[in-house]
Every structure is written in structure tokens, then in C-alpha cells.
Amino acid sequence: MAEAEESDPAAAAAAAAGSSPRSPRQCTGSSERPLSEEEREKLRSDRVLVSDFKQQKFELEAQKNWDLFYKRNSTNFFKDRRWTTREFDELKACREFEAQKLVMLEAGCGVGNCIFPLLEEDLNIFIYACDFSPRAVEFVKQNPLYCPERCQAFQCDLTKDDLRATVPEASLDVATLIFVLSAIHPDKMQQALENIYKVLKPGGIVLFRDYGLYDHAMLRFKSGSKLGENFYVRQDGTRSFFFSKEYLASLFHQGGFQTLVNEYVLRETVNKKEGLCVPRVFLQSKFCKCE
Numbered sequence: 337m338a339e340a341e342e343s344d345p346a347a348a349a350a351a352a353a354g355s356s357p358r359s360p361r362q363c364t365g366s367s368e369r370p371l372s373e374e375e376r377e378k379l380r381s382d383r384v385l386v387s388d389f390k391q392q393k394f395e396l397e398a399q400k401n402w403d404l405f406y407k408r409n410s411t412n413f414f415k416d417r418r419w420t421t422r423e424f425d426e427l428k429a430c431r432e433f434e435a436q437k438l439v440m441l442e443a444g445c446g447v448g449n450c451i452f453p454l455l456e457e458d459l460n461i462f463i464y465a466c467d468f469s470p471r472a473v474e475f476v477k478q479n480p481l482y483c484p485e486r487c488q489a490f491q492c493d494l495t496k497d498d499l500r501a502t503v504p505e506a507s508l509d510v511a512t513l514i515f516v517l518s519a520i521h522p523d524k525m526q527q528a529l530e531n532i533y534k535v536l537k538p539g540g541i542v543l544f545r546d547y548g549l550y551d552h553a554m555l556r557f558k559s560g561s562k563l564g565e566n567f568y569v570r571q572d573g574t575r576s577f578f579f580s581k582e583y584l585a586s587l588f589h590q591g592g593f594q595t596l597v598n599e600y601v602l603r604e605t606v607n608k609k610e611g612l613c614v615p616r617v618f619l620q621s622k623f624c625k626c627e
């Protein structure tokens with residue numbers, strides 16, 4: 337479940353993409369993490385899927401479950417993601433000339449761990465930020481760094497509410513999807529991407545970071561949590577998909593995007609207290625809306 341996975345300090349740091357993403361224990365690559373025989377057997381033997389009835393319930397209650405997540409954790413769960421400008425040069429474009437204002441959307445913004453470090457760093461940026469948890473959006477609006485001249489937070493289900501109701505069509509330079517697509521049912525990921533496509537400028541870019549195939553979190557799920565291939569439910573009802581780079585590229589290509597970068601980020605997270613060293617796998621990618 338989200339708490340068990342990410343409130344573990346080591347895992348939380350990794351899930352938040354860590355404070356030093358280019359640390360010596362991190363490397364990027366195009367191949368999947370190799371599994372040990374034991375890990376392979378664990379995944380092979382986990383064949384029983386959650387019943388259709390329960391699967392439908394998780395889908396119907398997805399918004400409620402994320403809202404309850406923020407009710408329990410308020411703003412204390414995810415760490416501020418201060419690494420985004422280091423990892424994604426596109427976010428720094430607005431620093432070069434005053435006229436280069438960057439207009440972006442943080443899709444699935446949670447309580448703003450990604451946007452507030454950006455607003456603090458860059459004056460020349462306007463951020464639309466949406467989430468389908470009303471509570472998360474409220475936390476964003478209450479943050480002392482929130483100011484309507486530089487940011488507009490709104491509630492929206494990326495898979496069904498047309499973003500153009502708030503964000504002008506073809507107006508964005510950048511959209512970020514940071515640990516969000518994994519929370520959406522695979523059958524609906526395409527809808528979310530189509531929605532984002534419409535509000536990006538031609539040449540606009542989606543910056544993506546999320547759980548990669550064979551991440552430690554995937555191996556930790558107990559039997560009875562599997563919803564489908566590479567898709568699991570946590571104890572709190574929130575769900576997580578683990579992306580292979582081929583799967584992700586195919587999703588974006590179907591949505592009309594072109595791949596710029598698509599690679600695994602492999603790192604080991606050390607939990608000193610428990611003496612554990614766990615392999616984390618993320619997928620970090622950039623996709624462009626063709627001009």
C-alpha cells in the first residue's frame with residue numbers, strides 16, 4: 337500500500353526520486369533490471385488476479401481512495417521534488433531570456449511537491465496544476481507559495497474531464513506526469529494522454545517519471561494484490577502500474593507523440609536502519625507533440 341511502500345524512509349526517498357538523482361548509485365539504461373531466479377519465481381507464481389467485482393470497485397472508488405490518502409497524510413507524505421530542473425532541461429528554458437516564459441501543466445499534482453520548488457526557483461513560469469483529489473487541490477491552494485498570478489490549481493479527472501475547460505487549447509510548452517500515469521487504470525491511460533495532447537503547443541513536451549518494471553515496490557506486493565499484468569493494488573485501494581519502456585513508448589506513439597528520451601533509471605536505496613539495500617527502477621522519458 338502507499339503508506340507501507342513510501343513511508344519507509346528509504347523507499348520514500350526513492351519514490352520521490354530522491355534528493356540526488358544523479359548519485360553514484362544511480363545509472364540510466366535501456367535494458368530492464370535483471371531479476372534473480374527467486375524474484376522471477378515470485379512473479380511467475382503470482383497468478384491469481386483480484387476478482388472482477390473488486391477491480392470495478394477500485395476503479396469506481398479511485399478518486400475517493402486518493403482523497404482519503406490525502407486526508408490521512410495531508411502534505412506530509414511525498415518529499416518536495418527538487419530535482420526536476422536538474423533532470424529536465426526544458427524546465428530551465430525560461431531562465432535564459434525574460435521573454436521566454438514557460439507555461440506548464442503538472443498533471444496529477446498531488447499537494448504540489450513538484451510545482452512549489454519550481455515556483456520558488458523561477459519567476460518566469462506559469463503553472464496549471466490539476467489533480468482529481470479535491471483535498472489535494474485545496475492543499476495546493478493553501479500553500480503560502482501559491483499565488484493566482486503564477487499558478488492555477490483545479491480539480492480534474494485526467495481520464496474524463498476535458499482539460500480545455502481550464503487550459504487553453506495548444507497553449508502549453510510542457511506537461512509533467514510525475515508518478516501519476518501509474519495510478520491510472522491501463523485502459524484509461526490513453527484518454528489521459530489524448531487530453532494532455534490537446535493542450536500542448538505543437539512542439540510541446542511531456543516530461544515523465546514513474547515506476548519502472550521490476551521496481552522493488554512491484555516485487556513487494558503480496559499475492560492477492562495483482563490486478564493485471566504489471567498492475568497492483570495497495571492496501572489503501574490506490575493502484576500502481578509498473579512500466580516497461582516499450583509499453584510506455586507505444587502508449588505515447590498511439591497518442592500522436594514522438595519519443596525524445598525513454599530510459600530506465602536504476603538505483604539502489606539503502607535503508608541503514610534495517611540494513612537493507614533495495615533495487616529501485618524508474619522510467620524517465622520525454623515525448624514531443626509533433627509540430
Ligand SMILES: C[S@@+](CC[C@H](N)C(=O)[O-])C[C@H]1O[C@@H](n2cnc3c(N)ncnc32)[C@H](O)[C@@H]1O
Nearest residue numbers: 402444445446449467468469493494514515519
Ligand atoms: C503519487 S501522486 C504524485 C503527485 C505529484 N505528481 C508529485 O510529484 O508529487 C499521484 C497523484 O495522481 C493523482 N491522480 C490519480 N489518478 C488521477 C486522474 N485520473 N486524474 C487526475 N489525477 C489523478 C492522485 O490523486 C495523486 O495525487
